[in-house]
Amino acid sequence: MYINGQDQMIKEQIISRGIQDSWVIKAVSEVPRELFVPNELKSLAYEDSPLPIGYKQTISQPFIVAFMTESAGLDQNSRVLEIGTGCGYQAAILSKLCKEVYSIEVLKPLGEEAAIRLKKLGYKNIHLRIGDGYKGWPENSPFDAIIVTAAPEDVPQALIDQLKEGGRLIIPVGTFVQELIRITRIKDKIKKENLMPVRFVPMVKEPIVE
Template sequence: MSTKKRMIEDQLKGRDITDEDVLDAMQQVDRELFVPEDKKDRAYDDSPLPIGKSQTISQPYIVAYMAQELNLEESDTVLEIGTGCGYNAAVLSRLVKKVYSIEIIEWLSKMAKENIEKTDYDNIEMKHDDGYEGWSENGPFDAIQLTAAPAEIPETLKKQLKIGGKILAPVGTTSQKLVRIERVSEDEYKEETLLMVRFVPMTGQAENK
């Protein structure tokens, strides 16, 4: 059994997580609030964990890595596509002014809301919907993070970024890569691949593209 302290020291600091704000956010959020009762003794394991119906909570390292690679500021507004159990949104909420999060699976969206209610975090707004179209009425966003993999990043999401804003997303079907896209002008984007990953596929409209 791993503890939160061991997670911070071994899984995060022991690798390449050096951003103190990210480390502090990971320290603040209790991962055991977001896992099923029978998995609480494994809440800080160095791995994803099943949360029901083939869904998982991400490995702590991946949550921290993605947050670090977005280089977030306290004043930022972030859109998350794929709330899951709410853990990633909770971590992001400790780093930024506001998190908007969309989950396409109804029971998972309900679970996330129940999990977030166990915390005192009041800067997360969630809804049950298809995230392919984003959440334009609350944009443009400083950052957009996807926690499910489309075959390619939807143009609708790219257009909801501020100039200078970044999207971080797993992209691909059989083979996935974690991609960071920065909007450098109205019609220009800079893309880089960070590492190979494995996420659940993005569903809904993304399946038909």
């Protein structure tokens, strides 16, 4: 049931909606989404919608995950920072495409659950930490790409600073009205592109340990 659902998801939600990068499509097809959602929601794992994963957080709809991944312009040598580990689904897909994935989760219980899940599933190139995503992961910067899975009111300067030359930041920005944007670092300047209107949970500023 899940396998057929995943095949249908790839055809109807990924390819038919314009995702063209064959490596992104392959990565999404290799990560079973039902393993990253609560047991009671597994029957909905391949629906075209976000799903709750606890702690007032969600797993993004499959198309958005694929679109953000494709927009980051990754390859097998990329080192990527993800802000907002959540259940670990986006990190798992990134791990299929990249050399190293660094992922930060502000909610300790959610981050710990994701760490256990990803280890159990055998992902070895994902490095997790609990912390404030606004600060990034400076000791492991610069990154080829940074993907943010929650929406701040403004783009954190620390994340721009942690991009390497030519690096891309994919981030939803705004409160009630949000826009997914791509920021590319070009020498001492940045190039900003509006990609699409979106709706993400707010980006929390301080680590929550309970």
